Amino acid sequence: MSKEYRLLKEITPATRSWTAKVLVDDKTMPRSSPSNAKKYQRLILIDPAGTRIQASIYEPDIEKFENKLTVNRSYYVSNAWVRPIPPRYRLVDNEYQWYINKSTLIQPVIEEAENISIPTLSLTKLSDLHKQLGSPQHVGKTSNYILFDYRKKNAENN
Secondary structure, eight states, X not given: OOOOOBOGGGOOTTOOSXXXXXXXXXXXXXXXXXXXXXXXXXXXXXXXXXXXXXXXXXXXXXXHTTTTOOTTOEEEEEOOEEEEOXXXXXXXXXSEEEEEOTTOEEEEOOSGGGSOOOOOEEEEEGGGHHHHTTSSEEEEEETTEEEEEOHHHHHHHO
């Protein structure tokens, strides 16, 4: 049975009693904050629409969520603290950040069909670019590689 949830774009600091379905895309090791001695851990979460948000967990809550938020796993997250994030601290294109604390409810997505799929990406050398022309959509360039998104091509073929 599918659980009701909101997409990340629907959740703002004014939103109350919400649940989101997210995939943990990245999770850093706990580190010390430059402004104080308190440790924090940063996560990047993705919803089913592909929207990303960064989330932070601070001491003493890091230990509580250590085994609850695993990379490449889907979860229902309810009532994290939502706050605007200054552009210079943004890791993803989202004006908000979540703070996960002891009041945040996190439940794993159980049904396999309900899990969020991980995008399939491929790296292509610039020297091999001519072989790729006209196939997948160009997404970005990094160093000597170009990143292609095969999801749109596969969706068109189905």
